[in-house]
Amino acid sequence: MRRNYWKIGEPWVWATGAALSVTLLIAVTLIAVIMVNGLGVFWPGKLQQLELKDGSKLLGELIQSEPVHRGEGLRRQYKIANRDLYGLDFRWIDETEILRADHPAAAIVLEREENGDFFGFLDAVQASGLELPAGAAPYAQLHAALDQVSVMKAAGHATDQQLSTASYRLEQLRRDQLKAEYQGVDPRSSSYQELLHEQERLKVDFEHLMKQQRKEQTNLRQYQATFSDANGRTSNIVLADIVQAYRPNQLAWHQQVIFYAAKLKELIVGEPRESNTEGGLFPAIFGTIMLIFTMSLFSFPLGVIAAIYLREYAREGVVVRVVRIAVNNLAGIPSIVYGIFGLGFFVYGIGSNIDKLFFPELLPTPTFGTGGILWASLTLALLTVPVVIVATEEALGAIPREFREGSLALGATRFQTLLRILLPMASPGIMTGLILAMARAAGEVAPLMITGVVKLAPALPIDGNFPFFHLDRKFMHLGFHIFDIGFQSPNVEAAKPMVFVTTLLLVLIVLAMSSLAIRLRNRMKKRYTFSTF
Numbered sequence: 001m002r003r004n005y006w007k008i009g010e011p012w013v014w015a016t017g018a019a020l021s022v023t024l025l026i027a028v029t030l031i032a033v034i035m036v037n038g039l040g041v042f043w044p045g046k047l048q049q050l051e052l053k054d055g056s057k058l059l060g061e062l063i064q065s066e067p068v069h070r071g072e073g074l075r076r077q078y079k080i081a082n083r084d085l086y087g088l089d090f091r092w093i094d095e096t097e098i099l100r101a102d103h104p105a106a107a108i109v110l111e112r113e114e115n116g117d118f119f120g121f122l123d124a125v126q127a128s129g130l131e132l133p134a135g136a137a138p139y140a141q142l143h144a145a146l147d148q149v150s151v152m153k154a155a156g157h158a159t160d161q162q163l164s165t166a167s168y169r170l171e172q173l174r175r176d177q178l179k180a181e182y183q184g185v186d187p188r189s190s191s192y193q194e195l196l197h198e199q200e201r202l203k204v205d206f207e208h209l210m211k212q213q214r215k216e217q218t219n220l221r222q223y224q225a226t227f228s229d230a231n232g233r234t235s236n237i238v239l240a241d242i243v244q245a246y247r248p249n250q251l252a253w254h255q256q257v258i259f260y261a262a263k264l265k266e267l268i269v270g271e272p273r274e275s276n277t278e279g280g281l282f283p284a285i286f287g288t289i290m291l292i293f294t295m296s297l298f299s300f301p302l303g304v305i306a307a308i309y310l311r312e313y314a315r316e317g318v319v320v321r322v323v324r325i326a327v328n329n330l331a332g333i334p335s336i337v338y339g340i341f342g343l344g345f346f347v348y349g350i351g352s353n354i355d356k357l358f359f360p361e362l363l364p365t366p367t368f369g370t371g372g373i374l375w376a377s378l379t380l381a382l383l384t385v386p387v388v389i390v391a392t393e394e395a396l397g398a399i400p401r402e403f404r405e406g407s408l409a410l411g412a413t414r415f416q417t418l419l420r421i422l423l424p425m426a427s428p429g430i431m432t433g434l435i436l437a438m439a440r441a442a443g444e445v446a447p448l449m450i451t452g453v454v455k456l457a458p459a460l461p462i463d464g465n466f467p468f469f470h471l472d473r474k475f476m477h478l479g480f481h482i483f484d485i486g487f488q489s490p491n492v493e494a495a496k497p498m499v500f501v502t503t504l505l506l507v508l509i510v511l512a513m514s515s516l517a518i519r520l521r522n523r524m525k526k527r528y529t530f531s532t533f
Contacts, residue, residue: 084235170202327389343375428522453475
């Protein structure tokens with residue numbers, strides 16, 4: 001009986017099942033850890049006010065508790081904010097040092113453009129010139145003032161946009177002037193003089209917009225409010241620097257849900273602030289999706305065409321075997337090697353030659369001879385194309401020979417057989433290769449760090465200025481964003497929540513794009529598998 005048990009392979013069935021279970025457990029645990037630490041970041045936590053034995057007070061949000069080392073009891077970690085007053089964001093307090101703890105209803109949280117959050121109490125609003133409700137409580141006056149200041153800031157954003165447009169136009173005219181001088185255009189010619197007149201006109205408009213911007217900013221700085229911390233230390237905060245003000249201890253459950261939804265919206269469509277540790281992630285989300293899409297435009301057709309040639313047209317021999325071995329080995333090369341190759345070949349090689357041919361007047365300032373989304377996409381395309389080649393070859397090789405022979409016997413050419421029979425039947429396997437390539441490209445960071453990704457991109461690769469799609473621009477990426485705020489941030493503890501949020505967002509993007517590709521693959525599989533019977 002025991003011999004039959006081993007002979008029929010029952011232990012190996014259990015071993016493979018156990019391996020699958022462990023793999024699924026690891027994946028589920030990873031997703032669970034990310035979700036637990038990421039989903040609760042934006043939920044408004046209540047503020048506790050502690051009275052300590054030394055007579056001081058502390059106002060903060062409880063983050064975690066842990067046993068005291070070499071002692072008894074617990075110690076608590078509080079986020080105390082007020083970085084401009086205390087110089088730190090978090091503080092550990094032993095429970096033995098706490099005399100009393102409560103949740104004051106008047107405690108207020110300010111999200112600011114700089115210096116992080118502020119925890120304290122509102123004393124007064126100094127906003128003469130604004131229409132504040134007479135006789136209202138200071139908190140109601142604060143929100144009325146913030147609403148009016150936000151309208152002024154929106155008008156200021158319109159001025160900023162006009163400044164950006166004028167600056168872009170001035171840069172284009174400067175390039176046109178350099179090009180004319182490089183081509184030897186006579187400075188006394190009408191075209192050159194017209195160019196100079198246009199520059200002078202735009203400079204006057206630009207200076208006027210600069211003055212208007214400074215005036216608007218000065219006007220906004222006069223509206224302030226006075227706040228105090230738990231120990232009564234006051235601080236005057238400019239209302240224009242306040243992103244949001246709320247009282248977490250007075251929020252009802254439905255208000256907390258609304259607050260959470262608003263923070264998620266800000267995360268997806270907002271701009272980053274506070275060294276990328278606060279605010280939104282739209283530039284990084286946009287850059288990640290655009291990078292994957294651009295990479296796929298290069299790697300997918302190249303990989304499929306190469307696999308078709310190797311499987312359907314190339315004669316089996318030493319050269320083909322060497323090529324297959326090379327393709328398989330390329331899939332295992334560390335990604336940083338591809339990054340160095342992309343820097344040397346694409347950036348310093350092709351990019352520099354493009355600058356010499358098409359932008360010589362701008363040299364030594366590079367245009368394409370520096371990192372950008374085009375070179376990063378091509379580098380990742382080289383990194384992922386072996387995956388597409390292998391998957392496509394396997395898919396084509398799995399099609400029975402009878403289909404090829406039957407198609408040829410009916411008078412079809414090899415190309416018609418390939419186009420109408422083989423590729424449709426192999427499409428599910430080809431889509432599998434694309435899914436694997438997209439998933440790997442989304443998580444790669446090392447090659448991007450030297451081929452175009454940056455901490456903060458001043459402009460998106462796509463905008464309303466011709467040629468609209470700017471392949472030479474640098475970009476942001478969620479993977480690099482995680483590395484930057486997790487390991488390069490000056491305040492790692494404060495950046496930790498955003499690390500989990502960004503990680504969760506990156507995982508969701510990969511899952512969404514992969515799920516879409518898998519659904520398309522399953523449709524193809526159902527359609528072409530059915531048509532073969």
